[in-house]
Amino acid sequence: xxxSKEYYKACIYxxxxxxxxxxxxxxxxxxxxxxxxxxxxxHPEIQVVSEKADDGYSGVNFERPGFxxxxxxxxxxxxxxxxxxxxxxxxxxxxxxxxxxxxxxPFIGVRFIAINDSYDSTDRNQSDSLIIPxxxxxxxxxxxxxxxxxxxxxxxxxxxxxxxxxxxVYGYLKDPEDHNKLVVDTFASExxxxxxxxxxxxxxQGDIAERLNAQGVLCPMEYKxxxxxxxxxxxxxxxxxxxxxxxxSRILTNEIYTGVMVQGKVSTPNxxxxxxxxxxxxxxIRVEQSHEAIIDEDTFRVTQxxxxxxxxxxxxxxxxxxxxxYLVCADCGQxxxxxxxxxxxxxxxxxxxxxxxxxxxxxPHSIREEDLFGAVLAAIRGHIKIIxxxxxxxxxLRSLPEGQRNTVNYDMQIVKLKExxxxxxxxxxxxxxxxxxxxxxQEEYFLFKKNYxxxxxxxxxxxxxxxxxxxxxVSRNVSEQAWTKVFLKNKNLTExxxxxxxxxxxxxxxxxxxxxxxxxxxxxxxxxxxxAVHMLPVKPREAAV
Numbered sequence: 112x113x114x115s116k117e118y119y120k121a122c123i124y125x126x127x128x129x130x131x132x133x134x135x136x137x138x139x140x141x142x143x144x145x146x147x148x149x150x151x152x153x154h155p156e157i158q159v160v161s162e163k164a165d166d167g168y169s170g171v172n173f174e175r176p177g178f179x180x181x182x183x184x185x186x187x188x189x190x191x192x193x194x195x196x197x198x199x200x201x202x203x204x205x206x207x208x209x210x211x212x213x214x215x216x217p218f219i220g221v222r223f224i225a226i227n228d229s230y231d232s233t234d235r236n237q238s239d240s241l242i243i244p245x246x247x248x249x250x251x252x253x254x255x256x257x258x259x260x261x262x263x264x265x266x267x268x269x270x271x272x273x274x275x276x277x278x279x280v281y282g283y284l285k286d287p288e289d290h291n292k293l294v295v296d297t298f299a300s301e302x303x304x305x306x307x308x309x310x311x312x313x314x315x316q317g318d319i320a321e322r323l324n325a326q327g328v329l330c331p332m333e334y335k336x337x338x339x340x341x342x343x344x345x346x347x348x349x350x351x352x353x354x355x356x357x358x359x360s361r362i363l364t365n366e367i368y369t370g371v372m373v374q375g376k377v378s379t380p381n382x383x384x385x386x387x388x389x390x391x392x393x394x395x396i397r398v399e400q401s402h403e404a405i406i407d408e409d410t411f412r413v414t415q416x417x418x419x420x421x422x423x424x425x426x427x428x429x430x431x432x433x434x435x436x437y438l439v440c441a442d443c444g445q446x447x448x449x450x451x452x453x454x455x456x457x458x459x460x461x462x463x464x465x466x467x468x469x470x471x472x473x474x475p476h477s478i479r480e481e482d483l484f485g486a487v488l489a490a491i492r493g494h495i496k497i498i499x500x501x502x503x504x505x506x507x508l509r510s511l512p513e514g515q516r517n518t519v520n521y522d523m524q525i526v527k528l529k530e531x532x533x534x535x536x537x538x539x540x541x542x543x544x545x546x547x548x549x550x551x552x553q554e555e556y557f558l559f560k561k562n563y564x565x566x567x568x569x570x571x572x573x574x575x576x577x578x579x580x581x582x583x584x585v586s587r588n589v590s591e592q593a594w595t596k597v598f599l600k601n602k603n604l605t606e607x608x609x610x611x612x613x614x615x616x617x618x619x620x621x622x623x624x625x626x627x628x629x630x631x632x633x634x635x636x637x638x639x640x641x642x643a644v645h646m647l648p649v650k651p652r653e654a655a656v
Contacts, residue, residue: 119192119222122161122181123147126200128169140164143196150194150226161190170203173211185221197227269374272401276374278340280367281331282405293372293402300405302328306362307406310414313431313609316363320354330354363418369411370404373397409593413632417613433609434483434619440464441622443473449480462621474623483627484607490629491604491615498598501640525577532570539563580642594633595640 125143163177184190202208273291282303286292375396420436438447445466460480466473546556620628
């Protein structure tokens, strides 16, 4: 409360936010200003010296640029009167709004006017009324209700696989017909494909960024700006942003490129606190096949495995060494590190256990790079030969007439087993009659019953197993499976390179006696396919003849 003055320097304050459920037409910034100016015409003691607007800012807190500028002018003595259309334009947080109206403004001598609520702090009768706290409370409750409705609606959209972000991720665009749907950006998607390809070929994220910058490819933010999008970011350090290690890494780890929409990773605690908190991964909303994929799932999976490995770039070249991150010690499980030495005036390279070099009581497991590369290449070629023989077997089988195409007669075996089940069940049912007729005693009755029950259970398990094998052997077309193509495209491999290692190998275990164990990718698929082939009437050796 303060005494009225003859002259006031006023600031017109306006605010609008769709998040608060404001009606854009009736509550527009222009309409608010027009109403306030009309009010000022009838109050000659008020002179408007400033106008501040917060368009698009929620009223649940006072962290708004326009409001902060107004408060700076008040502290500087340039403004001593604040005029708003109504209390909801000033703020929807009843505690903070009430604090400003009832404590802060009276203390610093600022007159506050809310036109539509008929509130003027110079009117003693109105300032003592309880109606203002209640109105602020109603505005707060209204904002809470709107917040809950908006959150619920966004949750429904996320679960339906609809995109609700402000901007589409690099590589995609919002569908002009439906802004909640993503479509592939022809140009940017090719850059994404190149980034994944270069990573699998052995380039680091830093090298990829350098190549893109050298080629003049716009980074994601600059590309959005070139499309006319109004982008604000905290990552921009220079006048023109460029590709960096982090921007490449964000693309390589984003599952959205496989056609999977993952949203709801962050959230605010409530409608008053606008600080974003990261949610547990179990709470993320994940919808598969929500849009067209740019990167296939297998490429993405291999890339994620590669990013976890301890890989280092060679000092004399821009790519990592072919086996970096794939070599492990058989005894301690530590990685093998590359070293150089000179023998007979000639420099050579070798690998040694990092645990041994660090003094962790492990043997060196030393092996020359030349010998290691040769052994790994031989293992790859041998494994590919087995897969090629397996493919020829399946191709030969498919070329046979339908009547000859049957595998080892699964149907006949299944029929025999089912007959055995039926026969055992019959014997089991007769046991009670035999017991009543005195043909067997009670001890024999329980012994025979248990025996027949075990026979039936074993036969049922065998039927289930044979049915699965029949499905694998007949229905599974090995030659059309993607994993076989990954190996067969390397059948003419003559030199070990990073791309082949990434495509084909999980890890390489090095033993102390220079033996190695190359553990290939897709071994579960390989084992199932080999089992199916061994059940066929045409064996790999026969098919190769």
